[in-house]
Amino acid sequence: MSKTAIILGATGLTGSYLLKRLIPDKRYGKIILFSRSATAIRSSKIEEHLIDLFELGRHRDKFKADVVFCCIGTTQNKTPNKEIYRKVDYGIPVTAAKLCAENKIENFLVISALGADPKSRFFYNQTKGEMEKAVLQQEIRNTFIFQPSLIGGERQEKRPLEFISKQLMKAANFVMFGPLKKYQSIHPDSIAKAMQKVAVDGYEKIRIESDEIKKLAKDHD
Structure with missing residues (x-):
């Protein structure tokens, strides 16, 4: 029996990779998107709802x-206003988790x-931590929290400071081994692969750190 998946943030960097992976995945018959703007990806599987994500609870x-795959997130450079930043990185994922609990959706995967x-x-770290705590309070049966390091890849919008950070992280990756390995930058497609795998196979831990995400993605190849 084919499954229905919801993706929040399908127009974002990681969410777009995940959407491209779920479309050919025969285990999913429908992919519901809740976004502020339309995705350029077309498929008969997609059911798209263009909404104000701050009003997600109304839907x-x-x-x-x-x-449910929650790939929502912003950066302090893109969203310097702390109130708006919190509404994005805390408010939207927590609202999604509450909707999962209300509608008896037993699988919730979120990027922290x-x-x-x-x-x-x-x-930044405090907001993410508070989000994780609030999500876990919803007691969704299968909750998995992905904790990537700096996410690489090319975004459509230009973020000069983030670009510089990514270049520095690429260089630093060569000296990060052992306990430091988890701090290496990570490609968004690796996160998408890991989410796709964990949604089906589960995982031994609720919180999945960056180096573990990479290993899951490699095992999924």
Whole structure:
């Protein structure tokens, strides 16, 4: 029996890779997208809803699936306003998790970040950590939190500071081994592969760090 998947953030960097992977996946018969803007990808499997994601809770009647992939996220450079940043990186994933609980969706996979910690002194890590805590409070049966390091790949919009950071991380990757390996930058397609695999096979841990994501992606090839 084919499954229905929901993707939040399908027009983003990682979400777009995930969408391209789920379309040919015969295990999925329908892919529901909730986005602010339309994706350029076309498929008979796609059911697209263009909405204000800050108002996601108003669409609970359409929020029905077997698995939800939450690929929502921004950066402090792109969204310097802390209130808006929190609405994106905390508000949307937590609302999605609450909808999963309400609609009895038992599989929720969400992208967080390496270093997420509700007690962190850093706003970015603190927000991600608080998001993880709130998501887990929904007690969704199969919840998996992906914690990538800096995500590589080319975005459509230009982010000069992020581009510089990525170039530095590429250079640093060559000296990051052993315990430091998880801090190497990661390609968004690796995250997409890992999410696709874990959605079907599960995983031994709820939180999956960047080096583990890479290993899952490699095993999925």
